[in-house]
Each structure stands twice: as structure tokens, then as C-alpha cells.
Amino acid sequence: xxxxxxxxxxxxxxxxxxxxxxxxxxxxxxxxxxxxxxxxxxxxxxxxxxxxxxxxxxxxxxxxxxxxxxxxxxxxxxxxxxxxxxxxxxxxxxxxxxxxxxxxxxxxxxxxxxxx
Amino acid sequence: xxxxxxxxxxxxxxxxxxxxxxxxxxxxxxxxxxxxxxxxxxxxxxxxxxxxxxxxxxxxxxxxxxxxxxxxxxxxxxxxxxxxxxxxxxxxxxxxxxxxxxxxxxxxxxxxxxxxxxxxxxxxxxxxxxxxxxxxxxxxxxxxxxxxxxxxxx
Numbered sequence: 001x002x003x004x005x006x007x008x009x010x011x012x013x014x015x016x017x018x019x020x021x022x023x024x025x026x027x028x029x030x031x032x033x034x035x036x037x038x039x040x041x042x043x044x045x046x047x048x049x050x051x052x053x054x055x056x057x058x059x060x061x062x063x064x065x066x067x068x069x070x071x072x073x074x075x076x077x078x079x080x081x082x083x084x085x086x087x088x089x090x091x092x093x094x095x096x097x098x099x100x101x102x103x104x105x106x107x108x109x110x111x112x113x114x115x116x
Numbered sequence: 117x118x119x120x121x122x123x124x125x126x127x128x129x130x131x132x133x134x135x136x137x138x139x140x141x142x143x144x145x146x147x148x149x150x151x152x153x154x155x156x157x158x159x160x161x162x163x164x165x166x167x168x169x170x171x172x173x174x175x176x177x178x179x180x181x182x183x184x185x186x187x188x189x190x191x192x193x194x195x196x197x198x199x200x201x202x203x204x205x206x207x208x209x210x211x212x213x214x215x216x217x218x219x220x221x222x223x224x225x226x227x228x229x230x231x232x233x234x235x236x237x238x239x240x241x242x243x244x245x246x247x248x249x250x251x252x253x254x255x256x257x258x259x260x261x262x263x264x265x266x267x268x269x270x
Contacts, residue, residue, distance in 0.1 A: 025168045026132035055139075057164045058227035086157055093234050094227060 006034045014045045014113050016106065020052040023060030031060065035067045035078075044076020047109040051082035056090050064100065077101070079109040122149075124187040130175040130200070138167050138185060142196065145187050149194060151255070158235040159194070159255055165228035166198040166251045174202030174249060193237075194255045204243040 004027035007018040015038055023031060038046055048064075068078055080102045083091065091097060103109040126141045128134050143160040151159065167183055175181040184199040232239050238254040 022136065024132070024135050024164060025171065026135055055161075057135075057161060057168065058231055059168060061227060089154075089157070090161065090231075093231065 004030060006030050008034060008038075010043065011110065014047060014110050015043045016047045016049055016110070018049045018052065022055035023053060023063075024055065024057045025059035028059040028063050032063050032066070035063065039067065039071065039074070042074070044071045044074045045113045046071065046076060046078045047081050047106060047113075048078060049081050049106050050084065050087055051106075053084065053087050056087050058094075061090070061094060061096070064096070068099070077113075079103060079112060081106040081109040120189075121191075122189040124189075126185045127182050128185070129179055130171045130177075130181040130183050130202075131179045132168070132171055135164055135167060135171075138183075139164055141185065142187065145189075146194065146255075149189050150257075151194070155255065159196070159253075162232045162235040162239075162253055163196055163198065165232050166196075166253065169228050169251075170198060170200040170202065170249075174200040174204065176203070178202075192257050194257070196253045198251045198253075199248055201248050204245055204249040 004019075004021035004023060007020070009016045009018070017031075017034055017038075019031065021027070035046070038044065064078060071078060078100060080091070080096075080100050082105065083102065088102070091100075091102070096102075101109070101112065103112070124141075124145050126138065128138060139160045142163045143156050146156045146159045163185065167185070170183050171177060175183075181200070181202060184197075186197045186199070188195045188197070229239075232251075232253060236253040237256050238252075240252050242250045242252065
């Protein structure tokens with residue numbers, strides 16, 4: 001059985017969340033908790049690294065949607081980095097690339113905060 | 117390509133913890149009958165969405181209930197029927213999100229049915245109030261044996 005893990009790394013002004021495994025209705029609450037912690041700590045410049053995310057359903061997509069407005073209101077953003085082709089296709093199907101910036105490399109997403 | 121009729125069946129508790137088992141079941145059958153990786157991914161996600169709807173809405177997280185997943189392979193199609201005996205809803209009444217306004221308004225939730233319709237060639241819903249609800253999803257094989265790419269049916 002594959003599992004789901006959320007890891008977090010804090011840089012000076014940017015926090016990175018690493019998603020590993022599958023993100024569905026069962027595991028979405030773990031991701032939600034990680035984002036809520038960042039918001040509570042006022043760390044709203046967020047990069048979500050998707051390189052190890054093997055699967056996403058609408059329950060996982062809903063977490064991104066549930067937080068983005070609040071995070072942008074606070075002057076932050078959620079930027080996506082390194083999605084696999086499989087996961088990117090699902091994002092694309094729902095038009096997420098219009099709403100979220102997607103980067104091939106994590107460093108590019110981090111740099112975007114530092115240059116903007 | 118004519119395929120001999122085959123039936124597969126999974127009866128499983130209504131728990132999000134078992135969504136992975138459901139996906140593995142559906143994906144292994146889809147792979148076995150020859151769908152390519154992309155189509156297997158689509159079928160797997162569509163069935164996950166249907167079952168997540170059952171767990172959350174029809175059974176409202178009651179783990180004592182069961183979900184039935186039946187797969188039927190016949191000459192030109194792969195049909196998955198997800199059946200529950202919980203609270204029904206009329207799929208026609210569920211407003212599909214208009215993607216432009218959805219993106220503008222950043223609405224949360226309600227994406228499952230939209231995704232199912234994008235991912236499968238046919239999706240329909242049948243409810244017998246108090247008896248059962250069924251979501252039926254179809255993915256067609258091409259006649260020459262190759263599998264379809266993205267459907268044009270909406």
C-alpha cells in the first residue's frame with residue numbers, strides 16, 4: 001500500500017510543502033492541516049512540491065481551492081512545482097494552470113517570490 | 117475488437133481509507149483488458165470520484181454501509197456501475213460548474229461530477245428512492261482494438 005506524507009521546509013520568507021503518495025478524500029485532511037498551520041503562522045508564501053505526488057482527486061484539488069483566496073488576501077500565494085505528467089493532467093482538466101503558477105523546478109517557484 | 121463478456125465485482129465498506137483499494141481494483145481490470153496508462157488513470161479517477169460522492173453524500177461517512185462496484189466488459193465497452201443504498205440525489209439537479217465563473221469565483225467542491233463527465237465517454241445516474249442509486253460510467257474501445265483517446269462527447 002502506498003502512503004501519503006506531508007513534509008515542510010521553511011526558508012527565510014518562503015515555505016515549501018512536499019506531498020508524497022496519493023492525495024484523495026482520505027488524505028486531503030493532512031494536507032489541509034499543513035496549509036492551515038502555515039496560514040496560522042502567517043507564512044503565506046507557499047510552494048507545493050508535487051514531484052512525489054502519485055495521484056490526486058477532486059478532494060485534493062479542493063484543498064488548494066479552499067485556501068487560495070485567504071492566502072492571496074494575506075498577500076501570499078500557493079505556487080506549484082514539479083508536478084508529474086499524470087498529476088498535471090488532472091490540474092489541467094480543471095483549468096488550474098490559469099489560477100496557479102506551475103513551475104518545472106522548485107527553485108523557479110521560490111525565486112518568483114524573491115523577485116516579485 | 118470483439119471482446120468476450122466478463123464481469124468483475126467488488127463490495128467494499130464505505131470508508132475513505134478503502135478508496136485506494138477501489139482504485140487498485142478498477143485500474144487492474146482496466147489495464148488487464150488493454151487500456152493504455154492514460155485511459156487507466158482516467159477510469160481510476162472517475163470511479164474514485166463516484167465512490168467519494170457515495171461515502172460523503174449518500175452514506176455520510178457511515179462505515180457500516182457498503183459500496184458495490186461492478187465492471188462489465190463487453191464487445192466494445194468498459195462499463196463501471198457504482199451502487200449504493202443511501203440517500204439519493206438527482207444528478208440532473210446538480211449544477212455543473214461553468215469553468216470560467218468557477219475559476220473567477222474560486223468555488224470549492226462540486227468538482228467530482230464535472231471530472232467524471234470529462235474523464236469518461238458516458239456518465240449517467242439512476243435512482244430508485246429508498247432502494248438504490250447507481251452511477252453508470254462507460255469507456256468505449258475502438259473497433260480496431262485500439263483504445264479511444266479523449267472523448268468528444270460531453
